[in-house]
Amino acid sequence: MTPEGSVLVVSRPDDVTADSVIEELNRRRVHVIRLDPGDFPADITVTARLDEHGMRGRARTQTRVALLDGIRSVYWRRPRSYAAPAGMGEQDSRWCREEARYGLGGILASLPGAHYVNHPWRNRDAEYKPAQLATAARCGLDFPPTLLTNDEKAVREFLREHGPVIYKPLRSTDYQDAGNRALTVWVEEVAPDQLHSGVSQTMHLFQKRVHSVADLRVTVAGDDVFTVRIEGSPGIDWRRHYDSLTYSLIETPPHVRKGVRQYMDAFGLVFGAFDFGVGRDGRIWLYECNPNGQFAWFPEPITGAIVASLADQLQHAGGRHAS
Known part of the structure; x- marks a missing residue:
């Protein structure tokens, strides 16, 4: 010891x-x-x-x-x-x-x-996407119009009002095919002819698509905030295109910093990984916050900085103060 x-x-x-x-x-x-x-x-x-x-x-x-x-x-x-x-x-x-x-x-x-x-119960509370977006609204963070439903008619109305629209899963749940290969449900755009009665079988999340020029991954560890601009994705879900991406550590926009701080406090989190999209007009849209998100795939200077911040939290139980 x-x-x-x-x-x-x-x-x-x-x-x-x-x-x-x-x-x-x-x-x-x-x-x-x-x-x-x-x-x-x-x-x-x-x-x-x-x-x-x-x-x-x-x-x-x-x-x-x-x-x-x-x-x-x-x-x-x-x-x-x-x-x-x-x-x-x-x-x-x-x-x-x-x-x-x-x-x-x-x-x-x-x-x-x-x-x-984070405390496991705080992680659990912060994993629910409806709670994430409701909290984001209270914290002044912008997010795209969103529909949660099992009503096919409501989805069609939402498409007419806000199209194009994307679908995303509410949780990253383990799923395997007949050969026991792990499968992933990616974020995809939804066309009206793809909708059918299967919508009624469970809850679904639909969201107005943001035509983004870049994505932002904002990682918070204690008092430290690391904002990485991600560019080069040829598709909607940049997680499918790691080999095409470029990463640059940038200054966190002040209103984003303020909003994520309030969000972290609302859920009682020490660590959080926020995903944002930057629209063509420069507006920054929150997609979600993973209270236990990955970061080891960033280039070493970025990963190393986040690792050091987390190690400070764990070693000193309070971390260091950063700008």
């Missing part, structure tokens, strides 16, 4: 974003423990005692031991889902998973005195 306490990183094994932060903390000789709830109970043993003195105990992985009252900060990234022992029936398996979620999950969310980046 270091004098400053340990940093707990909660994430899955194949998380390059978490890897980059852990490497920086290791370089600084900060004691790091990595834990993935998806490894419980097979490879993790936890004992927690609670009394009038609070919580104490330990979590043991295959390589590390974390004292529950010795965690200085928690980097909550992208852990796998809670699991159950193999070979159980569906009902028993569901029971074990839910007990793990509310038991282990409750422990990890209640570590005494720990600084969370």
Whole structure:
């Protein structure tokens, strides 16, 4: 244990974003423990005692031991889902998973005195796109007219009023084809002849398309705000065209900085990754905020700056103040 306490990183094994932060903390000789709830109970043993003195105990992985009252900060990234022992029936398996979620999950969310980046419950609250846009409106951030519905007629009316219109999923949910290959639902423009009764099967999000000249990824880490201008995408969803993109770190427009600060405070976030589009008239439109967004794919000078800021948050539980 270091004098400053340990940093707990909660994430899955194949998380390059978490890897980059852990490497920086290791370089600084900060004691790091990595834990993935998806490894419980097979490879993790936890004992927690609670009394009038609070919580104490330990979590043991295959390589590390974390004292529950010795965690200085928690980097909550992208852990796998809670699991159950193999070979159980569906009902028993569901029971074990839910007990793990509310038991282990409750422990990890209640570590005494720990600084969370972000707290998992704050992440959860901030992942709902309707809540994101309602909060953005209160914070003075512009966003395109948006429709949430399962009514095909309402979508057709929205298309007539605001077309062209795009569709985007409300959550990045794991989806696989018959060959177990991971599939992604991309942001796409919707034509009237593509609409059918399937709209009624669940909730959908439609939004007026912004004809953008560039995109902005605004990453907030504590007091630091990093705004990257992204150019060169030949399509609507720039995530499909990484090889075509160019990135430049720019000054954050004052009204954007003010709005994202208010937004972060509203959700109680320490970290957030905002996506904006820059319209042909220069107006800046918010698309969404991922409270746990990626950044390790940026060129090294940009990635390195964000990694250092996050490491400051975790090492010093408060970060540095930046312009």
